[in-house]
Amino acid sequence: MLKQLQLRFAESLNRENNLIGNDLAANALSAEESIQIYQNNYVLSLSEALSATYPTVEKLVGEDYFKHCAKAFVLQYGHNQGDLNLFGEGFNTFLQAQEALNALPYLPDIALLDWHIEQTAGQAIPTSTFSIADLQSITAEQLGNTVLHLAPHQSLLASEIPLFTIYQMVQHDQVEQVELEQHDHILLTKQANFEVQIEQVSATAFAFLKHSQQGLPLGQLPADCLAELEPLLGDAIQHQRISHFSFASPIGESHDANL
Amino acid sequence: MMKKQYGLGLRSAYAEQLLSKNQDIDWLEVHAENYFNPHSYDYHLLKRIAEHSPISVHGVGLSLGSTDPLNQHHLEKLKALIDDVNPFIVSEHLSWSSVNGRYYNDLLPLPYTEECLALFISRVNQAQDFLGRQLLIENPSAYLAYHESHIHEPEFLNQLVQATGCGLLLDINNVYVSGHNLAWDTKAYFEQLNINAVKEIHLAGFTPKVIGDRTVLIDSHNQKVHQEVWQLYRYFQLHFTNTIPTLIEWDSDFPELSVLINEVNSAKGIDQSLSEVSCA
Numbered sequence: 001m002l003k004q005l006q007l008r009f010a011e012s013l014n015r016e017n018n019l020i021g022n023d024l025a026a027n028a029l030s031a032e033e034s035i036q037i038y039q040n041n042y043v044l045s046l047s048e049a050l051s052a053t054y055p056t057v058e059k060l061v062g063e064d065y066f067k068h069c070a071k072a073f074v075l076q077y078g079h080n081q082g083d084l085n086l087f088g089e090g091f092n093t094f095l096q097a098q099e100a101l102n103a104l105p106y107l108p109d110i111a112l113l114d115w116h117i118e119q120t121a122g123q124a125i126p127t128s129t130f131s132i133a134d135l136q137s138i139t140a141e142q143l144g145n146t147v148l149h150l151a152p153h154q155s156l157l158a159s160e161i162p163l164f165t166i167y168q169m170v171q172h173d174q175v176e177q178v179e180l181e182q183h184d185h186i187l188l189t190k191q192a193n194f195e196v197q198i199e200q201v202s203a204t205a206f207a208f209l210k211h212s213q214q215g216l217p218l219g220q221l222p223a224d225c226l227a228e229l230e231p232l233l234g235d236a237i238q239h240q241r242i243s244h245f246s247f248a249s250p251i252g253e254s255h256d257a258n259l
Numbered sequence: 260m261m262k263k264q265y266g267l268g269l270r271s272a273y274a275e276q277l278l279s280k281n282q283d284i285d286w287l288e289v290h291a292e293n294y295f296n297p298h299s300y301d302y303h304l305l306k307r308i309a310e311h312s313p314i315s316v317h318g319v320g321l322s323l324g325s326t327d328p329l330n331q332h333h334l335e336k337l338k339a340l341i342d343d344v345n346p347f348i349v350s351e352h353l354s355w356s357s358v359n360g361r362y363y364n365d366l367l368p369l370p371y372t373e374e375c376l377a378l379f380i381s382r383v384n385q386a387q388d389f390l391g392r393q394l395l396i397e398n399p400s401a402y403l404a405y406h407e408s409h410i411h412e413p414e415f416l417n418q419l420v421q422a423t424g425c426g427l428l429l430d431i432n433n434v435y436v437s438g439h440n441l442a443w444d445t446k447a448y449f450e451q452l453n454i455n456a457v458k459e460i461h462l463a464g465f466t467p468k469v470i471g472d473r474t475v476l477i478d479s480h481n482q483k484v485h486q487e488v489w490q491l492y493r494y495f496q497l498h499f500t501n502t503i504p505t506l507i508e509w510d511s512d513f514p515e516l517s518v519l520i521n522e523v524n525s526a527k528g529i530d531q532s533l534s535e536v537s538c539a
Contacts, residue, residue: 085295125298194299
């Protein structure tokens with residue numbers, strides 16, 4: 001019985017029906033008015049979480065329209081975990097589907113960048129440093145089977161618009177004409193002061209780091225990355241972008257060789 | 260006799276100001292879920308604050324009253340936080356917030372029935388066993404009641420205490436808000452409650468909201484403690500006990516920290532005036 005009552009309550013919160021009214025004792029408020037208070041609290045708490053995660057989106061669309069979008073997102077998708085820090089994934093896709101936002105074609109990618117910034121800020125910074133000396137134990141035969149692992153305090157984001165430029169403009173309130181037909185490759189790195197550094201990297205460097213993030217062996221590197229392997233590897237190690245390496249097993253998995 | 264403790268809810272808006280122990284606050288309370296990520300900046304600040312200030316952990320998302328199984332992942336994160344910051348109090352709510360795997364992030368009301376009591380006892384036992392310590396359970400603020408509720412809230416809490424060994428967190432603002440909204444006798448609530456089980460008191464502000472021809476009180480935690488709640492606090496201190504640690508909560512529309520410190524001082528002032536009356 002309790003389960004059914006909670007389901008009826010949830011359906012009322014989701015605005016699917018108001019059958020919970022039959023369960024409520026007489027009160028000065030109607031069932032609808034009582035439920036509305038709980039619904040307001042529920043929508044408000046999740047909307048505030050979205051606002052904290054997507055500050056750049058909110059700055060672009062304004063507080064009122066953001067609240068409108070957040071409410072629609074909350075009611076459509078809800079939340080499937082008790083931890084509010086994990087709420088909001090997929091908001092970029094939701095925004096993309098909003099016809100009213102067609103005039104801001106860059107907004108979904110801005111949302112994705114906001115999401116990456118928050119996720120990156122929550123990652124651990126490796127306590128040990130990885131150096132070129134750590135690679136010296138790898139034999140020539142093992143090299144193609146070696147997997148370099150992207151350090152966990154970094155993430156990558158590719159965009160088919162000049163996302164970095166637009167993001168910087170929004171941050172500095174400098175609106176200028178931008179040619180949207182440019183691709184961007186972005187690397188995010190959490191700093192020791194908990195801020196997240198955002199930088200553009202070349203398409204080749206991005207492909208190399210993405211290869212590492214995906215746990216693929218060096219033998220499967222794209223040709224343009226292989227051609228620049230030495231500087232790419234040197235740069236990645238110098239900037240602590242690699243946390244460790246492992247060897248891929250014959251079935252494509254990898255096992256750690258150095259942590 | 261040990262000196263009474265006065266605390267403040269630690270919110271990120273104040274965390275940097277509270278890094279130095281120069282405020283006359285005995286302890287700080289955190290919402291557990293805000294500190295589930297040990298790599299976050301907020302967590303980093305909490306660890307530094309915990310070096311000089313006692314901490315209590317107040318959960319808002321465990322959904323103890325849900326018919327869904329307890330979220331083991333949530334419990335594990337809560338335990339990791341507790342093991343790391345070693346709080347002197349851990350509390351949760353007499354409420355539910357999830358069903359069929361969907362979370363509503365609000366403290367939703369329970370029907371006070373035997374079925375619900377049995378479920379809640381089972382969940383509190385499970386949580387206390389896993390955490391290896393006592394939980395305090397806080398009375399909620401309510402805007403509705405169910406037909407099938409036939410156990411008074413204080414009696415429900417008393418039976419919960421008896422069956423699980425948990426303690427109680429008495430939110431006097433919630434007693435006032437629920438009393439107003441559901442036409443309860445707030446003083447009778449105190450008389451019915453097992454006061455010996457109360458280990459912490461919460462005070463916060465509510466927002467009156469006019470709906471139709473009625474004024475409903477919303478437990479908003481975004482303003483000063485109302486005069487009526489101070490009077491109820493004074494009544495409780497005078498007629499029951501004035502030794503329970505008392506905490507001021509403020510969760511949005513944050514004012515200057517000094518406003519919250521003044522609220523703490525108001526609580527101290529009431530206790531001081533009662534001490535003088537009893538000494539006279």
